Amino acid sequence: MFASEKSSLYRFLLIYIGSSLFLVAIGLVIFFNYEKHRLIDFQNSLIKVQSAVLVSELRELHKSKEHEIIYPKHSEFSSAIYDIDKNYIFGDFHPNSPSLDKEFYQKNNILFYVQKIYPYYLGTAYIIVQKSLDDKPIISVKTRLIIGFVIVIFFITLIAYWLGKLFLSPMRNSITLLDNFIKDTTHELNTPVSTILTNAELLKDFYPELENSKELGRIESASKRLSRIYDDLAYLHLNHKRHYNIEQVDISEFLKKRIDYFKTIAKAKQIQLTYNIDESVLLNIDKEDITRIVDNLLGNALKYTLPNGKVELVLTNEYLSIKDNGIGIDKAVKDEVFQRFTRANKSEGGFGLGLSIVVDIVKYYNFDIELQSQVKKGTKVSILWKK
Amino acid sequence: MEKIILLIFMAVLLFSDESVISKCNECHSYSPTPSYKKIHKHYLLKYSSKIRVKQAMIGFLKAPSLEKSEMSNGMKKRLKPENHTIFDDKTIEKAVIYIIEKEDIQKRFKKIS
DSSP states (O other): OOOHHHHHHHHHHHHHHHHHHHHHHHHHHHHHHHHHHHHHHHHHHHHHHHHHHHHHHHHHHOOOOOSBBBBOOOOSOEEEOOTTTTEEESSSOOSSOSSSSSSEEEEETEEEEEEEEESOGGGOOOEEEEEEEEHHHHHHHHHHHHEEEEEEHHHHHHHHHHHHHHHHHHHHHHHHHHHHHHHHHHHHHHHHHHHHHHHHHHHHHHHHHGGOOOHHHHHHHHHHHHHHHHHHHHHHHHHGGGGOOEEEEEEEHHHHHHHHHHOOOHHTTTTTEEEEOOOOOOOEHHHHHHHHHHHHHHHOOOOOOOOTTTEEEOOOSSSSEEEEEEOOOHHHHHHEEEEEHHTTTTTTHHHHHHHHHHHHHHHHHHOOOEEEEETTEEEOOOOOOOO | OHHHHHHHHHHHHHHHTTTTHHHHHHHSSSSSSSSHHHHHHHHHHHOOSSHHHHHHHOOOOOOOOTTTSSSSSHHHHHGGGGGGOOHHHHHHHHHHHHHHHHHOOHHHHHOOO
């Protein structure tokens, strides 16, 4: 799966699953509350019946001729009686601060029912019945809902994944198509470019009088540029599968060779390419990576410098800097260039592609990159080794 | 405040004891005059709280009338409550308190262990 495809799929899954779960959860919460109220109402109606039983018992006690009265006790509930002025008379429990004005109320897990009676048997105007809420059916509803919710989550995720794949498949196809096209093109580019390059060099060897031919120089520099574009494309394409071959590289020696390579291009554009290279600067790096850095930075400098301009390269133990007096980068665009650094926007040709590769490599080796630029004055790019 | 007054009354009752009620007992200890228990029950059924029962009883005894009587219709017809003996206010009050305390429902409930 491609990175972009993955992130789209994840985003889709997140939104789809999130919103459907939110809706399902709201539904379940409403249903649960409804069911809970139903169960509590049922228990309340039970209490009402029990309270009615108590009233008839009080009536019998009122009629009784006995001086001593035995309070009717029940195992399923507790009760207490109050007179019309809300004074506690008696009971098998003594509620503290009962509210006698509400018919039903609930404190923690205890249900209360208050019944007003008339006539006042034994002086009783209010009966308060207390019963602990039987929450087993409520808990069982809750567990069933939770299990249901988990099953729904499972199915929604399954459907979302399947849908996501379905919607992404056209995108995936076009990405694959594009990817294959670039791969093939890159591959096909290699042979002709190197053929042109070798033959141009051979021509110079065979015919020394062509050594200073402008036309041949242009052919050489153009094909070198093509070859570098090929290198960049190949690098980007194979980067994720590549094997790093990190070794100690004498950057000083390496740079001198690379400058020889770029000399023809500079000459063709009549750019003065100067350098100041400290001897034996050593770095642990993959040769391929340092090649990409140097080729891209030098290539850019030469590309954006007008004829008769100057490009200056400095290498020390601390940094490599490449300075030109080319067109420079506008302040506003400079930020964008930096953005592109981080975004590594590969859709941009030339500049964007090359710099994004440089930034990738710089990040990999924990180097630092600095960009100083002024419009029409030139640009200086430095790579700090941070050894 | 009410409780203190009640306590004082009860203390007075302890000393005066049955002397106040003896006047009433002359009739109320014998049939067909209704017992205090029976009278109290009728008042309780209608007035519920001690204070209200007391007010109602005193109200009747100070000015006995058929309308104020809380007894059953049959008894009213037979025993003519409007002809009830009238006593001085102090006697009435003391006697009524005696009856109410004696028949107090709260005291009659058997304590639940």
